[in-house]
Each structure stands twice: as structure tokens, then as C-alpha cells.
Amino acid sequence: MNLHAGEALQAGGVGVDLREARAMWHAARNAPREKEIRMRKLVTLVVALSVVIGLANAQDSLLDEIQDRGTLVCGANAQLPGFGAIDSDGNFTGFDVDFCRAIAAAVLGDADAVEYRGLNAAERFTALQTGEIDVLIRNTTWTSSRDSEVGANFAPTTFYDGQGFIVREASGITELADFEGTSICVQSGTTTELNLADVMAALDIEFTPLTFESADQTFGAYEAGQCDSVTTDKSGLVSRSSLLQNPDEHVILPQTISKEPLGPAVLHGDDTWFDVVKWVTFGTIFAEEYGITSDNVLEVAANAEAPVVRRFLGVDGEALQQLGLESDAMINMIQQVGNYGEIFDRHLGADSQFNLDRGLNALYTDGGLMYAPPFR
Numbered sequence: 438m439n440l441h442a443g444e445a446l447q448a449g450g451v452g453v454d455l456r457e458a459r460a461m462w463h464a465a466r467n468a469p470r471e472k473e474i475r476m477r478k479l480v481t482l483v484v485a486l487s488v489v490i491g492l493a494n495a496q497d498s499l500l501d502e503i504q505d506r507g508t509l510v511c512g513a514n515a516q517l518p519g520f521g522a523i524d525s526d527g528n529f530t531g532f533d534v535d536f537c538r539a540i541a542a543a544v545l546g547d548a549d550a551v552e553y554r555g556l557n558a559a560e561r562f563t564a565l566q567t568g569e570i571d572v573l574i575r576n577t578t579w580t581s582s583r584d585s586e587v588g589a590n591f592a593p594t595t596f597y598d599g600q601g602f603i604v605r606e607a608s609g610i611t612e613l614a615d616f617e618g619t620s621i622c623v624q625s626g627t628t629t630e631l632n633l634a635d636v637m638a639a640l641d642i643e644f645t646p647l648t649f650e651s652a653d654q655t656f657g658a659y660e661a662g663q664c665d666s667v668t669t670d671k672s673g674l675v676s677r678s679s680l681l682q683n684p685d686e687h688v689i690l691p692q693t694i695s696k697e698p699l700g701p702a703v704l705h706g707d708d709t710w711f712d713v714v715k716w717v718t719f720g721t722i723f724a725e726e727y728g729i730t731s732d733n734v735l736e737v738a739a740n741a742e743a744p745v746v747r748r749f750l751g752v753d754g755e756a757l758q759q760l761g762l763e764s765d766a767m768i769n770m771i772q773q774v775g776n777y778g779e780i781f782d783r784h785l786g787a788d789s790q791f792n793l794d795r796g797l798n799a800l801y802t803d804g805g806l807m808y809a810p811p812f813r
């Protein structure tokens with residue numbers, strides 16, 4: 438109803454004024470008592486709310502939900518052999534995938550209790566934000582805006598990488614200046630796309646970017662001759678060059694134009710779950726530091742004397758229980774998946790078709806960046 442000012446006054450009428458006056462008088466008389474009652478109600482409400490919030494905090498972690506559900510939902514790559522891909526039996530496999538398995542082994546006692554979601558670059562953060570996945574482990578670079586604006590919390594870096602270029606050897610391209618006037622295929626929704634624009638602008642190199650939504654499309658376009666180069670993380674170049682028709686006809690340039698620290702990410706707002714993902718990841722590195730492998734973990738757990746190892750394996754102390762894990766969590770994880778070095782060798786290193794050096798991904802004791810803080 439839309440009344441003009443005059444009509445509103447008339448609609449009020451004298452009767453209403455009297456009722457209002459009586460109500461005001463009663464209110465004034467009862468004010469101290471009502472104030473007290475209101476205060477008491479408020480205190481009760483605040484207490485009740487803090488109990489509810491306290492309980493929610495204690496129970497609302499994804500950790501409990503995952504343990505109730507009995508499976509971990511992991512966002513993975515389906516198009517990056519060595520990191521995340523689907524094998525001939527239809528199973529997800531790869532270096533990143535093994536960190537999904539490590540978390541499932543530690544949290545659920547079973548490395549196979551994982552449901553995978555194959556995600557392209559553009560889809561991955563929405564899947565994390567909507568709760569479709571519990572954790573994202575898909576060659577994802579840790580950056581400040583992903584930490585802040587996107588709302589991701591990054592666990593320790595599992596693979597230190599950098600962006601590079603692949604070209605046809607016959608193209609004669611050997612340095613960045615040679616990209617003048619060329620076209621470069623790149624995947625959308627990646628740091629790659631942004632770094633490419635930055636670096637080429639800084640060097641004043643004119644080029645045409647061709648963007649695609651998946652690795653298959655990006656490399657398919659390159660193979661079809663639509664562009665002179667593909668740029669992505671060097672790990673991605675090594676991985677995908679294995680799928681090219683004639684890998685020997687292509688070279689990965691030595692130049693590296695960015696830092697790409699890749700690692701697992703969870704959603705902001707759940708410290709309990711973040712801690713679990715963080716410390717399971719550290720656990721793989723810690724196990725390598727102390728020479729604990731899938732083969733010897735049971736023996737080490739039975740015979741180790743070093744307090745630091747006994748605590749890590751849950752033989753002594755409460756370090757694992759404090760994280761919300763069972764005392765055998767690390768034993769299960771190492772027995773079923775292995776330590777960092779075993780995971781690396783299996784998918785990317787000596788035991789794989791890629792035969793990558795550890796490089797920056799070596800333990801800190803071997804000149805690399807892999808370093809786990811103490812479990813205590």
C-alpha cells in the first residue's frame with residue numbers, strides 16, 4: 438500500500454495515539470525489569486550460542502565427515518601422465534594421485550578409499566569452493582591470490598617447478614626473442630597464461646596466444662600445427678611430450694620464466710583438516726629423511742629407539758592423535774604408499790619413463806628444498 442503523507446496521518450487516527458501513549462507509559466514503568474529480563478535472555482543466548490559454536494568447531498571439520506563417509510574425495514588431473522592420469526584399467530595414477538592415496542591411508546587406513554574427480558584448470562577452484570572435493574592435488578601453483586581471493590590453503594609444496602616452452606626442433610627457436618611474431622598455445626585458468634603475458638610484455642615480444650581449456654586441446658592444437666610452441670610447467674611439458682606422435686622432433690627450451698611451487702590445497706576455514714593434509718604431506722618427506730620406506734616401516738616401528746622416529750610412527754607420544762589421526766596413521770601411509778622419494782621415483786624418477794632428476798625436489802640434506810618440521 439502506498440499512502441500519501443496526509444492519508445497516512447488520517448489512517449493513524451486518535452484511537453491509535455492513545456494506545457501508543459498507554460504502551461509507552463507501561464514500557465517506561467517496566468523498563469528496568471524488562472531490561473533485566475532482556476539482559477538475562479541475552480546472556481543465556483550468548484552462552485547457548487558459544488556452546489553450539491564450540492561443538493560445531495570440534496565436530497565440523499571435514500576430517501570427521503571424511504571418517505564418517507569412509508572415502509576421501511580428491512580433485513586430480515586426468516590428463517597429465519606422471520602426475521595425474523587414468524591408466525588402462527581406468528584407475529587414477531601418478532605423483533599427485535599418490536598424495537591423495539597417502540591422505541586416505543593416514544585418515545582412513547586405506548589408500549584405495551579415494552573417489553577422484555578429474556578436473557581441468559578452470560574447474561578446480563570451483564570444485565574446492567563448493568565442497569565437491571575435500572582436497573585439490575592437481576599440479577596447482579601456490580600463489581598469493583589463490584591463498585587469499587580464491588580461499589585456498591596450501592599444504593607444503595610437493596614439486597618445485599617452473600614454466601617453460603616446447604617447440605619443434607626444426608623451428609630453430611632457441612631463445613625467447615625468437616618468439617617474435619609466433620603463436621603460442623596455452624591453457625586458460627592457469628598461472629601459465631598470466632606469466633606468459635607478463636614476460637613477453639616485459640621483453641617487448643609480440644606474439645599471439647591461443648588459449649584452450651584442457652591439456653588435450655592445447656597439445657592437440659600444437660601437434661596440428663596451429664601454434665609454434667606450448668608453454669606450461671616444465672613438468673607438464675615433460676609429461677605431455679611423452680604423448681606426442683614423434684617426441685624426438687620437439688625440444689623443451691632450457692629457459693624457465695617463473696616459479697611454480699605445486700602442492701595440495703584445501704579450502705579456508707577448516708584448520709583441523711588443513712593440519713591433517715599438511716602433516717601427512719610432511720610425513721612423506723619426514724619418512725624419507727629418516728630412511729623409513731614401505732618395505733621397512735613395520736620393522737622400524739618395532740625396533741626404532743630414536744624418540745623422534747618413535748613419535749612420528751605413533752609408537753610413543755600423542756603427536757598423531759593431536760592431529761585427529763590414529764596412532765598407526767603414518768605406518769599405514771608409508772606401508773601403503775611409501776615415502777616422498779619412493780613416490781617420486783615411482784612416477785617421475787628412476788622407476789618411471791620420465792627419469793627426472795630430483796633437482797630442487799631433493800631433500801635439504803642433498804641440496805634440495807624438501808624439509809619436514811618435527812613431529813612432536
Ligand SMILES: N[C@@H](CCC(=O)N[C@@H](CS)C(=O)NCC(=O)O)C(=O)O
Nearest residue numbers: 516557558577578627628651652673
Ligand atoms: N601450475 C599451473 C598450471 C597447471 C595446469 O593446469 N597445467 C595444464 C597444462 S599441462 C594441465 O595440467 N592441464 C590438464 C587439464 O586441465 O586437462 C597452475 O596451477 O595454474
